[in-house]
Amino acid sequence: MKNIIFDFEYLAPKTLEEALTLLSQYDEEECKVIAGGQSLLILMRQRLITPEYLIDIKGISDLDYIKFDEKEGLKIGALTTHRAIEKSPVIQKEFSVLSEMEQNLSNVETRNWGTIGGDIAHADPCGDPAVVLIALNAKIKMTGSSGERTVDAEDFTLDYFETALHHDELLTEIQVPTLPPNTGVKFTKFSQIVGDLGLASVAMLITLDENKETCSDVRIALGGVAIAPMRAKKAEDMLKGKKISDALLAEAGQVASEETSPTTDVQASEEYRRDLIKVLVKRVGNEALARAKKA
Ligand SMILES: Cc1cc2nc3c(=O)[nH]c(=O)nc-3n(C[C@H](O)[C@H](O)[C@H](O)COP(=O)(O)OP(=O)(O)OC[C@H]3O[C@@H](n4cnc5c(N)ncnc54)[C@H](O)[C@@H]3O)c2cc1C
Numbered sequence: 001m002k003n004i005i006f007d008f009e010y011l012a013p014k015t016l017e018e019a020l021t022l023l024s025q026y027d028e029e030e031c032k033v034i035a036g037g038q039s040l041l042i043l044m045r046q047r048l049i050t051p052e053y054l055i056d057i058k059g060i061s062d063l064d065y066i067k068f069d070e071k072e073g074l075k076i077g078a079l080t081t082h083r084a085i086e087k088s089p090v091i092q093k094e095f096s097v098l099s100e101m102e103q104n105l106s107n108v109e110t111r112n113w114g115t116i117g118g119d120i121a122h123a124d125p126c127g128d129p130a131v132v133l134i135a136l137n138a139k140i141k142m143t144g145s146s147g148e149r150t151v152d153a154e155d156f157t158l159d160y161f162e163t164a165l166h167h168d169e170l171l172t173e174i175q176v177p178t179l180p181p182n183t184g185v186k187f188t189k190f191s192q193i194v195g196d197l198g199l200a201s202v203a204m205l206i207t208l209d210e211n212k213e214t215c216s217d218v219r220i221a222l223g224g225v226a227i228a229p230m231r232a233k234k235a236e237d238m239l240k241g242k243k244i245s246d247a248l249l250a251e252a253g254q255v256a257s258e259e260t261s262p263t264t265d266v267q268a269s270e271e272y273r274r275d276l277i278k279v280l281v282k283r284v285g286n287e288a289l290a291r292a293k294k295a
Pocket residue numbers: 032033034035036037038039040041078079082104105106107110113114115116117118119120121122126127128129165169170171172195196197198
């Protein structure tokens with residue numbers, strides 16, 4: 001029977017250094033990194049990618065961790081699975097929005113294999129973690145043979161399935177700052193099938209002043225409505241310094257939807273996706289606000 005995936009040479013480094021050495025030995029066209037394989041194997045089966053060398057990094061145990069301290073914030077190793085994040089007690093306590101997002105990402109099998117680093121590096125504009133991480137003001141650490149660098153989560157994805165990673169680099173860590181007091185965060189995606197990639201998604205972080213009256217900071221991140229996850233900065237400006245009401249959130253939803261540039265595909269039209277953003281910003285904003293009041 002004919003193989004559905006082209007032959008390749010399988011390489012399984014056990015340390016970050018070994019993986020980086022292998023990456024620097026091969027050209028971009030000849031090799032590909034695989035972590036959980038949940039996105040990459042689909043592309044290989046469809047023969048959209050036919051690497052000669054596959055560098056399996058799943059065995060690098062040093063990149064599988066969740067650490068938190070008040071001062072340093074949350075650090076997640078790139079090879080941490082979706083399921084580990086969903087189930088982590090410290091994430092459930094300090095960043096419940098991350099755990100909630102993971103609960104609705106695909107099914108348990110995919111969450112057991114798929115890694116957060118692989119999800120972000122895959123850079124599907126409809127991917128969930130990137131949207132939440134932008135709202136949380138996270139940073140992405142990349143490591144290459146010549147050292148480490150970090151970029152803001154909102155600058156990591158450059159285009160459809162294209163990121164700031166250089167060929168000889170690996171995404172190694174996600175860094176999330178500790179939430180300020182009086183802060184609420186909420187994420188929702190709208191999917192046609194429960195747990196599937198969303199047609200559109202919204203994550204919002206709202207920080208209230210010490211009297212819990214006015215909004216001192218807000219971050220609105222949107223997924224599925226542009227070439228990459230994006231911030232709705234005009235809508236954020238409308239809310240900053242104001243007492244947030246249902247009517248103001250409805251206006252912000254309208255402005256946010258105008259900031260997007262969605263495309264029409266077999267699943268939904270451009271107009272439908274814009275409408276979703278209008279509705280979701282208001283809904284998610286109200287829920288983030290309620291959380292900020294209780295925080
Ligand atoms: C049925 C199904 C449903 C899904 N639903 C959702 C969903 O609802 N929401 C969602 O967000 N995703 C969804 N996905 C996508 C998938 O879960 C993620 O993209 C997956 O977790 C990717 O992680 P991985 O470890 O499997 O990456 P892989 O598939 O191994 O790799 C993906 C890409 O990232 C690169 N890569 C991986 N790790 C690194 C690294 N550390 N450094 C540099 N490059 C790296 C690979 O080279 C490849 O290009 C779904 C997938 C399936 C199969």
